[in-house]
Amino acid sequence: NAGVTQTPKFQVLKTGQSMTLQCAQDMNHEYMSWYRQDPGMGLRLIHYSVGAGITDQGEVPNGYNVSRSTTEDFPLRLLSAAPSQTSVYFCASSPRPRQGTDEQYFGPGTRLTVT
Amino acid sequence: DAKTTQPPSMDCAEGRAANLPCNHSTISGNEYVYWYRQIHSQGPQYIIHGLKNNETNEMASLIITEDRKSSTLILPHATLRDTAVYYCIVPRAGSYQLTFGKGTKLSVIP
Numbered sequence: 001n002a003g004v005t006q007t008p009k010f011q012v013l014k015t016g017q018s019m020t021l022q023c024a025q026d027m028n029h030e031y032m033s034w035y036r037q038d039p040g041m042g043l044r045l046i047h048y049s050v051g052a053g054i055t056d057q058g059e060v061p062n063g064y065n066v067s068r069s070t071t072e073d074f075p076l077r078l079l080s081a082a083p084s085q086t087s088v089y090f091c092a093s094s095p096r097p098r099q100g101t102d103e104q105y106f107g108p109g110t111r112l113t114v115t
Numbered sequence: 116d117a118k119t120t121q122p123p124s125m126d127c128a129e130g131r132a133a134n135l136p137c138n139h140s141t142i143s144g145n146e147y148v149y150w151y152r153q154i155h156s157q158g159p160q161y162i163i164h165g166l167k168n169n170e171t172n173e174m175a176s177l178i179i180t181e182d183r184k185s186s187t188l189i190l191p192h193a194t195l196r197d198t199a200v201y202y203c204i205v206p207r208a209g210s211y212q213l214t215f216g217k218g219t220k221l222s223v224i225p
Contacts, residue, residue, distance in 0.1 A: 004158075031211060042202065042215030043159065050211065058212060090158050094211075103149070104213065106158030 001026050004107035006091050012113045013081040021076040021110050023091030031094040032074040033104070036060065036087040043090060049074055081114045088112070119203045124220045127197075133190040135219050137203030140184040145208045148179060150188045151215075154199040159215070162188065162201075193223045 007022045025032065033048035035058075045058030049068040063085060065077040074093075078085060091107040120138040127133040139148065149164040163170055163177045165186075170177045176189040190197055202218040 033211065035213075035215075037215075040217075042217055043213070044215075045212045048211055059214075088156065092158075103161035103164065104159075106160070108158050109156070 003027065004091055004093050004105050006089075006107040006110050008110060009108070010111045012115065013078070014115055015082060017081050019078055019081065021078075021089055021091075021112070023074045023076065023107060024072050025091075025093040025105070026072065027093065027095070027105070028071060029093035029095050029105075030071070031096065031102075031104075032068065033058070033092045034064070034066065034074070034076045035090045035092065036085075037090065037109075038087050046076065046089075078112075081112075083114045086112060086114045119205055119216060121201075121203055121216065121219045123217065124222070126222050126224055127190075127193045129195060129223050129225050130192055133193040133197065133221055133223070135188040135190075135201050135203075135221065136185065137188070138185045139203070139205045142183050142205050143208060144183075146205050148177065148183075148186050149204045149206065149213070150175070150177065151202045151204065151213075152199040153202070153218070154196075159202065193221075195223050195225065197221065198223045 004025045030051045034046040035043040037043045044060050047066040049055045055066050089110045092104040094102045094104045147164050150162040151159040153159045163175050165177045179186045200218040200220050202215050
């Protein structure tokens with residue numbers, strides 16, 4: 001298994017541009033999520049999904065859209081990039097979204113800079 | 116999520132046991148304690164979790180006090196590769212969200 005993969009590894013955007021960060025997992029996990037990590041800070045949840053066709057907002061959803069058309073993929077879309085979205089983005093997945101039974105597996109991250 | 120409190124940093128000599136404390140005095144009866152670590156900006160890595168009883172796996176041991184208000188993660192023989200930020204997390208029961216605080220930066224010293 002490749003686990004959780006993220007592309008690209010690095011990205012530089014200009015203010016106002018849009019882009020999609022890709023996340024895929026090959027473990028047939030139901031639960032997937034996106035976090036952002038600002039310098040020197042902990043991770044904060046952006047959006048999550050408990051299965052194909054189901055998504056919900058996390059702590060910091062503004063400026064981001066998600067969709068979950070397949071179990072494997074959970075792309076994160078930045079609609080109009082802003083410098084405040086400069087961060088490292090991590091995708092995670094978990095076998096079943098039942099608290100207390102499953103750990104989450106994280107991807108390697110995408111480092112995004114918005115100028 | 117139950118609030119967790121961890122020391123900002125700790126040092127440990129290579130080969131010795133690293134004991135990382137965490138206070139979670141507001142934890143509810145059905146909430147688990149999870150530990151993750153993050154090595155130099157890589158994605159966080161799951162270590163261990165537990166409810167009441169002490170737990171051990173190939174990476175670490177987790178000791179939870181009887182009143183469940185605190186816990187200790189033990190790395191039995193720390194190596195330089197264990198240098199990382201360690202996060203103690205208590206998700207709200209039924210919640211999918213992990214709340215990462217600032218964690219404890221563990222430095223393993225040769």
